[in-house]
Amino acid sequence: MEFNYDVVVVGGGPAGLGAAAKAKESGLKVAILERNFELGGILNQCIHSGFGLGYFGEDLTGPEYSERFIDLINEQDIEILLNTMVIEITSDREITAVNKNGLLKIKAGAIILAMGCRERTRGAIKIPGSRPSGVFTAGQAQRYMNLENLKPGKKVVILGSGDIGLIMARRMTLEGIKVLGVYELMPYANGLQRNIKQCLDDFKIPLHLSTTVIDIIGKNRLEAVIVAQVDEKGNPIEGTEEKIECDTLLLSTGLIPENELSVKTGIILNKLTNGPLVNANLETNIRGIFACGNALHVHDLVDYVTKEAELAGQKAADFVRGKTSLSENIEVTPGENVRYTVPNYIPTHIDGAIKLYFRVTKPIESGRIVVKANGKTIFTGKEDAFKPSEMMIFYLTPKVVAENLSDLTVAIKEEK
Amino acid sequence: MGKMQEFDVIVIGGGIVGTAIARELSRFKLRTALLEANVDIGAASTKGNGGVTHSGYDPKQGTLKSKINVKGTLMIPKLSKELGFKFINSGTMTLGFEDSDLSVLQKLYKNGLANGVPGIKLIGRDEILKIDKKANPKATMALHAPTAGVVDPFEFAIALAENASENGVEFFRSQKVIGIEKEKNHFVVKTQNNSYKTNYIVNAAGVYGSEVANMVGIYDYEVKPRYGEILVIDKAIGFQLSSVFFPVPGNHTKGVAVIPTPDGNIIVGSTARMTEDKEDVSVTREGISELLKGAKLLVPDIDERYLIREFAGLRPVAINNNDDFVIAASKEVKGFINAIGIQSPGVGAAPAIAEYVMDILSNEGLELKEKEDFNPYRTAIVDFSEANDQEKSKLIKENLMYGNVICRCECVTEAEIVQAIHRPVGATTVDGVKRRVRAGMGRCQGGFCQPKVVSILARELRIPLEAVLLENKNSNIVIGKLKHQEVKG
Amino acid sequence: MNSEILVCIICPKACILNIEMENEKIISILGNKCKRGVDYAEKELTNPERALSSTVLIKGGVLPLLPVRSSKALPKDSLIKVMEVIDKTEVVAPVKIGDIIVKNVSNLGVDIIASRSMRKVI
Structure with a gap:
């Protein structure tokens, strides 16, 4: 056809x-x-x-x-x-x-x-341990619960503080499923602040930062996970291991x-x-x-x-x-503290504003957007806070991008 | 209770060894049964290994293993055609880097010649890179064994089982043998819920080989597991390998190998340590790092960002038998044949083990009369993703379910999944479906398709969704309905 | 005088509100980027409210569950009580988005409404 x-x-x-x-x-x-x-x-x-x-x-x-x-x-x-x-x-x-x-x-x-x-899977994040049932990606559990009327488990540990995981913590709690805690490898939460407040805090679900799951236990169905605190490099710290009995592990570790x-x-x-x-x-x-x-x-x-x-x-x-x-294009390069930008190329001459989406690599309490072209700073933004969980938008206007460009870098300069 | 079922031969264990023996037995006019403890066949040691059909230069000359290995591996290409399982004749290269490696490789080469391995050669860097440009260019020499290859070990076992079933072997799964009674002229094999009468028993119970032997009072061998972890790397890594790579071997193992699978993935395996636990296949953090390190030594472009799965397997090792296979009739217990301690190279050796067991059975007095209607052929489930456009159109026209793609990573259709369920010795679990048609084998690891596979299994097996298992008993995917209908009085 | 810190949850900006209070009355709020922050803080400190979403069983629909939500925010401490009502509710397809599924749930002056349309399975 x-x-x-x-x-x-x-x-x-x-x-x-x-x-x-x-x-x-x-x-x-x-x-x-x-x-x-x-x-x-x-x-x-x-x-x-x-x-x-x-x-x-x-x-x-x-x-x-x-x-x-x-x-x-x-x-x-x-x-x-x-x-x-x-x-x-x-x-x-x-x-x-x-x-x-x-x-x-x-x-x-x-x-x-x-x-x-x-969703990023267990394999991709290399969690050691056995391979029982009861390990779900957060979106998979969401589908079972919200579309198929199926109950993933009774006692849940959530790994990763991505938004879907936070939303699922509340969703499960409301349906009478016990959520024991959310564990996050990074020293900061990955989801939106409002979700931490209304999905975790409201229900007194603890969020453990700089902590991760280091072992999965159970031959048939999940029986427990071992969590441990991690150092700055993300490696588990000996002596901080804790066994948590649960029948379900949700992974909310990225998309x-x-x-x-x-x-x-x-x-x-x-x-x-x-x-x-x-x-x-x-x-x-x-x-x-x-x-x-x-x-x-x-x-x-x-x-x-x-x-x-x-x-x-x-x-x-x-x-x-x-x-x-x-049209002729130049490359937009992520600079200091910027993980990526979209788009990656812009025309050398722009007529209207171009929306530049970007994310930062780490939480920055106070910083300014700095745009450099041909080695020169062509724009410095207002002081603001930046979080990796939040996508930022910056408008490249003909006013900012006036001269003939050969390259463009977007960075965040940290203010001490 | 009904009448006890009676057989001429019962094979205990449905791994690669048991299924190969069952298939061989299905050639003859015999009543044969295979008992498998797990929910599915091929779900223990068989699913947990690298799938290399070794050429046979490694087992010490004169051992049973050496003879059976070389012979079995040479049988694989023909079998793969008969039974429709994938086999790639990749050959293996054992890479040497330092001067001290040369003597090891030479020793292996000589051992290989003595074992009668065809085509083996010691080669230098240029030839290594000609065979596979992904090899570490720092390797200065290699032992090249062209007859070796790779199969999906579980696909191989499933193909053997399906063909055996079609030729009359009866398969009973979830039948863990808990006792064997030796009567005057026969055995009674007891499982948790059944008893089976048989004249001969072939013990192919893998890591539980010694437990089963103990049931008839044979204590000659102890089988212990050698634990090994394996990594799976996504096809998205962007290159495929043309050869299996090994490092210069250690004492009991062949070291961390890098293996191209017949489906285009790369697997890395395995670590090795003896263990007492016959169930624990947990993966360790240290194991994963060891494997990645080992893999990069052989193929530097291996990139851990493309890891999609880590798992472990247990190799049955007969510890008081110099690492050799134990394939023999019991002298004390007439009619009881062991095929145990089948560690590496069990996959490649399996067809030869099966033939050898037939000789033993015959010697033990079992009459092997060939069936006139034995059908050696099994056709694989048609792989939609491999079909060309015309074939795809035709498949959908003949079966609408081919038009419904369930697993997007591996492009597996509903038609293939339904066939996997309804074939002889068909899939009854999510992992069973995965092993037969690859749904959930890809990079999302069932993230998207698992709920769909669960509903297809429930529909086709006429069981509730919450009864669908991942793999083992009690491994239910979900525990029940979220919301229940009010019971109206 | 005492002070409270709240995270505004009205929009994804999640402003951190520094609130000064005296005799349970708000004297000043700092940190809000818009006026909604003030409304939120007042509400949150006097009578906290939350929107609720869940599902109800549906018969004859293309899916076994129909997503529903509260027509307005509910008192925060009523959520569990309302969930009990929702869990006992069952509807029949077809349903149109916005249809009232439970009127005036638990006498809170808020309805539970359908948050999607669902056609009948043929």
Whole structure:
């Protein structure tokens, strides 16, 4: 079966929905390919509130946020292929996908990658011990509980203070599951402060910083974990071991953009994010293929995902209509205390403001954004606090980027 | 209770050794059964090793192991075609770095020649890099053994079991043998909930080999486990290896090897230490570092950021038998045959062990009459991810479930999972599905597909979702429903 | 005079509020980046409230559970009580987003409403 569309969006979560809706505004033929039986992506299992404050100015739950976009998409003439898995994308923008109707070959004017992310696993973080059941990633447990009406366990230890783990601590507590504590390897929490307050503090769930799980015990079902404090290098400190009896361990130790498809297409990834390297149009190294949302880099707020996706949708539509031209680009390099930036390339001449997303490498109580170009400081920001858990946005304006650039570095200068 | 089931031969243990013996027995007009203690076959020592089919230069000349190893490994390519399991004839290179390594390699080379290993050669750096450019360029010499290769050991065992089952062998799983009574002309094998009558017993009980032998009063050998950890590296590391790499061996083991799997991953294994505990397969922090260090020595590009899984296995070692296999009929207990202490190179040796056991059984008076209708062939479940576009279209047309991709990392479809469940000796657990069709084997380690696999298992086996097991008894994935319907009076 | 430190949870900025109080009345608040911080501090120190989300069983839907939430924030100490009501509730598909699932739950003047639409399975 063969199809042709102007813009094909891979993934029907918040990024895909936002991108498709925006691309459609240009009157193009748009399709969304979604592997699940319905649109909405992971938001459908995020039944807690806290979504939409930025985009809608309202406090919505995950399903409410996604339903707004699903309604918007459904009102328009956008082709939606559900239960459809994309298995290959070629660099000349031919997509191979499968569903129960067979193997689909889809030719696209532009492609937007919005596949989301996956959770870091036990294997990736190398927790020693046995391999019983009862060890879940936080999102996996969330799916069992919120979508499938299944109870993961009775007594839970959570490793990692990422937001999903914090949210699950509250969710489980409310459902009568005992959450014994949250353990975090780093000396600071990884989730948003508000989640620590309303998901842990409210329920008196302890958060143990600089502590990690060093052993997993149980042949069949999890029976206990051993936790220990760690030194500055993250190595367990002898003598601080403590055995905690539990039947469930949730891992909330980070998310990784899903780009297996992208790599096979020949798209170059940023080693710092695991998402594609993109220019200011969110276009990858392969012309006409764009990326947004958690497939590009992991966001902490869906509102930012939508905004970013809309930019990708707009630029993909512009590309199809021949409205984008190849401009000369310079590289944006993360400087001191900055882990990564998106985009990675910006044009040498900019007309409007470019949103630069970045994250810091460590909590900084007081610091200033410093932008350097051609070795010279061209911008110094106001004093502010920075946390690794919070994605920061900086607007590169034509005023800041006035001169002819050859390179650009974004750093945070710590104020003592 | 019904009538006790009667057999000519019972194989105790469904690992690579037991399944190979069962498959060999299925050629003959016999009533054969295999009893497995675990929920699934191939889920003990077999799943916990590197899968290398060793060429046979290593076992000391004159040992039983040396003869059986060389012969078994040479049988693998043909078997792989018959039974549809993956085998890559990668060969092995044992790398030497220092002058002192040369004498060890020469000794191994001579031992290999004496064992009759075909094609082995001592090679220099240029040839090493020609065979695999990922080899550490600091290696100055290597013993190259071209007949060796790699299989998925559990896929191999499952293929053997399926074929044996199709040829009439009865498989009973979750049947831990707790006692054997020797009557005048037969045995009664007791498990927790059943008894089976048989004329012959083949003891292929792995690390529990001595416990089973003890049940009939044989105390000649003690089997103890040698514990070893293994790492799995994601395909995303971006390169594949063309050879298995070993360091110059230590006293009892072949050292930390780097192994390309037939599915395109790389595994690193294994550490080695003798232990008393026959159940504990916990991984240690020290083990993981030792493996990474060992791996980088052979293949410097090994990158721990691509680790997706760490696990451990237990090798059954007959400790008072000079590291050799114990494959022999008991002199005291007529009809009882041991096939124990099958540590490395058990995977490659398995087909030859099975043939050897047939000779023993025949000598012991069992009549081996070939079946006219023995079917040596088993077709593998069609791997959707490996099919080309046309084949994919055709598969979906014939079976809609091929159009439903469940495991996105390994591109495994619902059709493959359902087949894995309904095949002979089929999967009943999440890990059982994983071993048969690779769902959950990839980088997300079942993060996404596990809930879906759980519901497919529940649906196909007609059991509640909360009854679905990960692997062992009581390893339920979830413990029950979160919310219950109110019972209305 | 006494002082309190609160983390504002209204938005992800999570401002740290330094509050000076006298006779259980707020005299001054420092650290808030917007006015909502003041409202939050007042509420949190007098009558703390939390939004609640959970699920209820649904019959005949595409999923076994329907996500629900409180229409307004609930008194913080009522959450467990409200959860008991939610856990006993069962609805039948189809449901539309915003449908009232439990009216005036525990007489708190707050409804439990559906936070997604769910069609009937055909």
